[in-house]
Amino acid sequence: MSDPADYTIAWICAITTEYVSAQAFLDEKHAGPEFVSYNDNTNYTLGKLGKHNVVIGVMPDGEYGLSAATGVVTDIVHSFPNIRVGLMVGIGGGAPSEKHDIRLGDVVVSAPRDGNGGVFQYDFGKTIQGQKFQTTKFLDQPPALLRSAIADLKAEYEGEGHCLEDAIDVILEKKRPQFRQKYGRPDPSSDRLYRSDVVHPFGKEVSCQAVCGDDLSKLITRPDRADDDNEIVIHYGLIASANQLMKDAVIRDRLATERNVLCFEMEAAGLNRFPCLVIRGICDYADSHKNKEWQGYAAMAAAAYAKDLVCRIHPRRIESGKRIKELVSELKIPISRIEASVETILSKSSKEEDRDILDWLTRFQTWIGTKGQTLFCKGIPGAGKTIIAATVIKKLMNEFQNNHEIGIAYIFLVSGGTRSKSRKTFFGQLSSLPSLPEPVRALYKNHKEENTRPLVNDLIKAVQGVAALYSRVFIVFDALDECRSLDGCREQLFAHLFVIQSKVQANVFTTSRPIQDIEAKFQNSLSLEIHATDEDIQRYLTSQIYKLPSFVTHNSDLQNKIKIRITQAVDGMFLLAPLHIGTLAREPTVGHLETALDNLSSGIDETYHQTMIRIEEQGGGLRDLAIKVLSWVFHARRQLNTAELQHALAVQPGTSELDERYIPDLEIIGSICAGMITTDTQSDVIRLVHYTTQEYFERTHTRWFPDATAMIAETCVTYLSYDRFEMASSGIKLLDHLSDVMKDNILSEAKTSSFYQYAACNWGHHTREASDLCPGVIDFLQHEFNATASARALMASSPQYSATTPEWTGLHLAAFFGIEKALEIMLREGVEVNSQDQYHRTPLFWAAGAGYEAAVKVLLEQGAEVNTEDYYYQTPLSWAAEGGYESVVRLLLDNGAKIDAKDSDSQTPLFEAVTGGHEAVVRLLLDRGADINAQDGEGWTPFLEAAWGGHKAVVNLLLDRGVEVNLPGIQRWAPIVEAARGGHEAAVKLLLDRGAQVDAENFGGRTAMSEAARGGHEAVMKMLRDKGAKLNNAERPALSEAAKGGHEGAVKLLLDWGADIDAAYSSKNQEATKVLFGRGTDIKAVGISGLSAVLHAAIGGHEAVIKMLFEHGGPEWCVTQLVHWTGAGFTDHEARMRFKAAAKGGIEAAAKLLIDQAWNSGVEISTNVLQVLQAAANGGIGELSKKLVDITARMRKSENMYFSHP
Incomplete structure (x- = not known):
């Protein structure tokens, strides 16, 4: 079997015919892969082309189009980790035109233009009233080494011709007759190009020759190609892709004219984040006259060109390129989580409301009907602002779900683990909401390649670029008050939000608690105060009576008393109503319930306090489990899903395996917490019920959860030390020479264990925060296999993840998390303080880079080398300066760190501090003598x-x-x-x-x-x-x-x-x-250079601008300008040289357009210009020359055209 890690080129096929053709050109055929990634549904053939190992993948039988192509790419990238070059090779429909003489059997190669890839999705874009449909989605350009190989091959073909037909013939001679019949070149007479208005009768499966015939009036006559020409002609240009088969000659011709499209197909656009080259053999003309007779030969022609191209690339160039797995790594965008949260909120609102709450919001109707309008909604905590925001989103989506001109973005600033998002992360979310539009992809690609974070202004421009794709934009922003003001986040948010709104006239809907500086920002906007009315509260309570004891459900007077008292207690704070219902639901008699009613609290804190008292009054096991649940939900460093929380709760101290008998039921978890937590049914995340709950516990957690951090740390370490993970990690260590895929498969046990990833990434943070070192930490760190697996999972969570197993010791892990007590114990026991990982980094690097001063001090006291250099010649001081950790920088300098040590880019620590804007560190370094x-x-x-x-x-x-x-x-x-x-x-x-x-x-x-x-x-x-x-x-x-x-x-x-x-x-x-x-x-005015607008446009080769100039300035003036530029006062030789120079700059299409306009308009053309044009033709500059000769001949034959000097 073959190792997937040995293959560097991916060749993707859509149908069996393409797959067979690709296999036929392999120089060697290898055994199948030893292993593929989990859920890989693609069939592969492995082999060699020249000196390159190639994997050929084909889509599942019967599956076509963009999604199928995306599936194959996903499988290949996951199963073959070292793929660096991608090719999509197969058949397509040609788009012949006067400019491009495309025949059946020819090959079209996607060629980038104007910075865009050579493939665009023609059914993806925007429609603007009064304008044509505008396509907006291009594929990434293929890697530079492919583009260079194309240029090299193109030059050779033009100079010496190619041998593709010979290569096909050699293969056909070795095959059986049936193969030669299907894949050989059909009779040229079957290559018929029908006029666009001739449509093949619907449902007629018989041949076009029989139904449509060979009547010359129906066909476009084309001259035979010269005998000495290659039968297969290679064309380079734009390929149009869509999720549908092109069978419309009218649309074909329009796109060929307007966009210069050469070919149509239906898979390549599915590779929108897979930088590859598309090669298509022409099997029909993308019209109703399908021609399966040419499919086999067209596939062979495309495969022959692909092999010639691959063999042109030196293996060393392939090896030095980036792996496609790195280029298409997933963006860390929590879109699904946001969407799931909205769905959860909406599902709750639909249960809590029996009417459309927007029907009575007349101001909402004004907002939605007025472009560029803002509606600001304020309300007290728990009044239902988030439900209102979610309902607005639902309203917008329902109303505009079929209108692709409308863009809808929504942001929920939530409390808890995500409330500390910076403005950069926030705007990164905003810009990523409308799937993956081009401005966002371009921004991500640029900064991914440079491993940098975009500036705020970069993000704002990307957001504006996304918004500009739509005719109208709606932005819904819930909980503005969650964006804090202390770090300037709130001011930045307002500034950028208003800039976006002014640029694209977006409609903005916002909610917030009543905060003076926020209200001031919206004082000139539509506003609305959200407050749960008594009727709203009582309607909700009526729907919840069934949760109370049976003696309530049969007593209408008691029900009314309950509704009146709770309505008074909540005072418009909808949030408190379910908590009070939970309190009453546990009362055993009418008397107990009425006493509880009399004692209902009216404030949030008091209500939460009473709820916690009620939780503590539960039986021992239930009480302990409830406190454990709340401890986890409050202290977890990110939100946990239900399975993660269940596993965490089931861990028993001192055990070596998870005992599933201790996994609690979700219903029990919900009931014992008395309404303090909630589960998002779509995202499966358990969280506190409201941001006020989070704020309450921030003030009181030491009262309710005094030992939570130690408990959580011990749980994580116990879980990571389980025997099942030791087996997986030992497998990785022992098989470290195997490919990344094999390692991932060995780790599948850990990956499928719900709680493992959280524990591996966060055990150290909880351990550091605990007052004492929890049991088991030192044993865990000194256990090589478990520490290795934990480190690998930790690295896998990083955006800069490399699948290489990290060569970390337990000391590296302890330093990474800054656990100084563990460092002290391990170093006393003789662990090497200067042990290095694969990048030559010692534990001191990781402690300094995270700003853990106490840990750095321990390491230095125990002999850590302060000036050690890593693979990139950086030092611990560089890392500390980059992070802006002033105290650590001072400590390192006090211990002899070289202040001007230079890394591989010759940058000193001062550069790192300046880059991060760390003023205090910059000042300290300068005070200590930095250059x-x-x-x-x-x-x-x-x-x-x-x-x-x-x-x-x-x-x-x-x-x-x-x-x-x-x-x-x-x-x-x-x-x-x-x-x-x-x-x-x-x-x-x-x-x-x-x-x-x-x-x-x-x-x-x-x-x-x-x-x-x-x-x-x-x-x-x-x-x-x-x-x-x-x-x-x-x-x-x-x-x-x-x-x-x-x-x-x-x-x-x-x-x-x-x-x-x-x-x-x-x-x-x-x-x-x-x-x-x-x-x-005045477009006829000349600038400083003495050139007019039309001359600038002609010199730049800008067809669209020239068309506008013709419309505004008139063809006579424009052509006169061209005449002045091209001919007056020049000899034939001078003119020819000037035309050649202009042609290199892309003037051909522009000059052709000008001449066409002149001919069609009957404008006078000087004989001098005609001489110049003829001279240019004699000089041989491609298609422009041919066109000029034709135009000259037509002009001289015309009786209505006369020549004069301007």
């Missing part, structure tokens, strides 16, 4: 890093310490340019105030103004303008940069300031051009 002007390998300095990151306080500190504001000795970089690039207003203002040169240039001629314009940072642009910044920098005109980025607001600003129009027209951005037209700009 303030240190340069890394790129000439980058700490000051540049601070400016680029927008860390105003750090920038100010560095300036105060003597850094030159303009860095005169650094020629490649200017701090103010870097600050402007990030849109950091405060940093830019500070730099200007401290004397930064407003027009300083970076490497490449970038200025602060051009960078601010490129990012659309209008506030920064205004600040720079006020300081006299130039607009028309020779290399990077601000207007050009703004236009390229599509920032209409920035374009308008620059035009108001008098920016040169040359710059705008040199960009291909159509929106910027529309802005110019809308302002009445």
